[in-house]
Amino acid sequence: MSNQDILWGIAPIGWRNDDMPEIGKENTVQQLLSDIVVAGFQGTEVGGFFPEAKALNKELKLRNLKIAGQWFSSFIIRDGIEAVSDEFHKHCQYLKDVHADVAVVSEQTYSIQGLDKNIFTEKPSFNNAEWGKLCEGLNDLGRIAEQYGLKLVYHHHMGTGIQTAQEVDRLMENTDANHVHLLYDTGHIYVSDGDCMSMLKKHIGRIKHVHFKDVRKRILEECKTNGKSFLQSFLSGMFTVPGDGSIDFTEVFQVLVDHDYKGWIVVEAEQNPQIANPLEYALIAKTYIDENLLVHT
Ligand SMILES: O=C1C[C@@H](O)[C@H](O)[C@@H](O)C1=O
Numbered sequence: 001m002s003n004q005d006i007l008w009g010i011a012p013i014g015w016r017n018d019d020m021p022e023i024g025k026e027n028t029v030q031q032l033l034s035d036i037v038v039a040g041f042q043g044t045e046v047g048g049f050f051p052e053a054k055a056l057n058k059e060l061k062l063r064n065l066k067i068a069g070q071w072f073s074s075f076i077i078r079d080g081i082e083a084v085s086d087e088f089h090k091h092c093q094y095l096k097d098v099h100a101d102v103a104v105v106s107e108q109t110y111s112i113q114g115l116d117k118n119i120f121t122e123k124p125s126f127n128n129a130e131w132g133k134l135c136e137g138l139n140d141l142g143r144i145a146e147q148y149g150l151k152l153v154y155h156h157h158m159g160t161g162i163q164t165a166q167e168v169d170r171l172m173e174n175t176d177a178n179h180v181h182l183l184y185d186t187g188h189i190y191v192s193d194g195d196c197m198s199m200l201k202k203h204i205g206r207i208k209h210v211h212f213k214d215v216r217k218r219i220l221e222e223c224k225t226n227g228k229s230f231l232q233s234f235l236s237g238m239f240t241v242p243g244d245g246s247i248d249f250t251e252v253f254q255v256l257v258d259h260d261y262k263g264w265i266v267v268e269a270e271q272n273p274q275i276a277n278p279l280e281y282a283l284i285a286k287t288y289i290d291e292n293l294l295v296h297t
């Protein structure tokens with residue numbers, strides 16, 4: 001594997017979190033991007049607080065950084081594909097303008113990820129008609145993404161209708177592999193199913209984007225016992241950067257390398273920036289990657 005095949009990024013979510021815009025407000029885009037350079041990453045994903053394309057490109061160029069992609073909350077089941085397509089075209093145009101590679105899509109109809117509900121017991125499920133509508137709609141969005149030179153990567157997520165390995169299997173079976181790819185997020189599947197290796201091995205051919213999110217198992221168990229929401233769980237420290245939690249990333253990385261994975265691996269650890277200094281944790285992640293993952297390649 002050559003070093004160019006994998007690009008290493010870190011998401012803005014440790015500095016400022018789109019799920020909770022009130023925390024980390026003091027962290028500017030300039031501060032975030034400069035911290036990313038200091039920590040030694042090659043790029044990031046777009047956060048909700050990022051400026052328009054021209055201004056962002058200038059800040060990126062100053063620091064020789066790249067954009068991997070950006071999250072898009074789709075409501076295909078609730079609003080229908082036509083309404084979503086209009087919005088998605090605009091989203092993809094912005095991503096093209098900032099030279100991104102992927103459009104991260106997550107279906108948010110009935111999602112409880114931002115609500116004050118027990119994230120471990122109250123997730124929604126889709127009925128057969130909703131599944132059909134979603135899969136067809138994602139195929140359409142995948143074709144739109146391609147018009148902008150992007151790959152649509154689907155983000156399975158806690159508290160949504162596509163959370164468990166079984167739900168991801170069904171989504172992969174019923175969408176077109178040419179147009180709908182998978183974003184593999186270690187943290188979400190570990191919290192959901194207690195295992196992150198099966199999904200990786202099963203769908204490695206569809207995985208075109210990766211989020212490295214680690215989980216502190218002891219805190220996960222506490223959050224489960226107390227029936228916490230998604231937001232309360234991450235504020236309690238359920239997630240952290242690779243090497244600081246309970247997931248064995250050497251195993252994960254080996255599978256990616258063995259299957260010649262090409263693309264981004266983005267460290268993504270939402271924590272409260274007032275408790276977990278974002279630059280300090282970015283450095284912990286990079287040191288772990290350099291000393292435990294890249295050392296064997
Ligand atoms: O990729 C992600 C984007 C966030 O907005 C989300 O809530 C987080 O958990 C995640 O994995």
Ligand SMILES: [Co+2]
Nearest residue numbers: 155185211268
């Ligand atoms: Co993620």
